[in-house]
Amino acid sequence: MSGIFFVIWKSELSQPIFDFVHFYNVGINRVVDYSDLIALIILPFSYYYKLNHSINNEKLKYLPKPILIGICSFAFIATTLPREAGSLNFKSDYEVQFSISKDTLLKNIYGSYQRYDDPNYELVIEIPEKRSRVYVKTIITEVGDGKTNLKLDSVLYFVTESKGFWGVKKKNVDYMKSLKLEDFEKLFIEQKINIVRKE
Known part of the structure; x- marks a missing residue:
């Protein structure tokens, strides 16, 4: 059976x-x-x-x-909780420079990484109160003298999960769809950039 x-x-x-x-x-x-x-x-x-x-x-x-x-x-x-994904496709011009090496920057933001020679890195921004994650693409390049540029290139998509097995809350998905580029840039600065600045 x-x-x-x-x-x-x-x-x-x-x-x-x-x-x-x-x-x-x-x-x-x-x-x-x-x-x-x-x-x-x-x-x-x-x-x-x-x-x-x-x-x-x-x-x-x-x-x-x-x-x-x-x-x-x-x-x-038992399996992964129900989820809903949505495309965002925002292009960003936000860029910041750090007086640290690319290696140090990657360790501070990503913890671990693999594609060291590739300047493109995907990063996750968490929005736990909406049970959501946002996936963004960043470009990291060394500019010499121990300095590294970090550019938020684009906001790709979001994934919203349910709290249980009764489906994803529509208000959480609607909230994610209502966010603008400036909102994602603010979250990126709060969760990623400020961490590096505190190191």
Whole structure:
């Protein structure tokens, strides 16, 4: 039964169910990914173990079956919370210069990084009260004498998550869509630039 349900859940066969619950704004989602079916390999082993190492039901009386079923079901279907993304595509001219090396600037703002030779870096601005994140593109270039330019090149898109499984709040998405370039630049300065200046 677990195997059959898992195959249906991870296939297009379950799409009508999701279409129905989404109509009522219930935030249940899944990704159709047939490579996940490799997990079914474990079923013969678990069945063999059950036959040869059955547990006395008396040992589980302290844990009511509905609780046990609830925990197992949550572990089975738990996934990323429902989210909604929106394109922003703002171009920015904001630029600031620091009297530190590019290496130091990257460590202060990004913590860790990989593309050292590439001047383009994607950065995330958090707006926790709206359960949202904003993704921006920055350009970092060394200008000599131990100085580095940091330019906020563009504000790319936002992602807003739900608090539970009942869908994303429309007012949070509307708020994100209402923000202007100046608002994002202010957030960028508060969360990223001011951190470097305090170092």
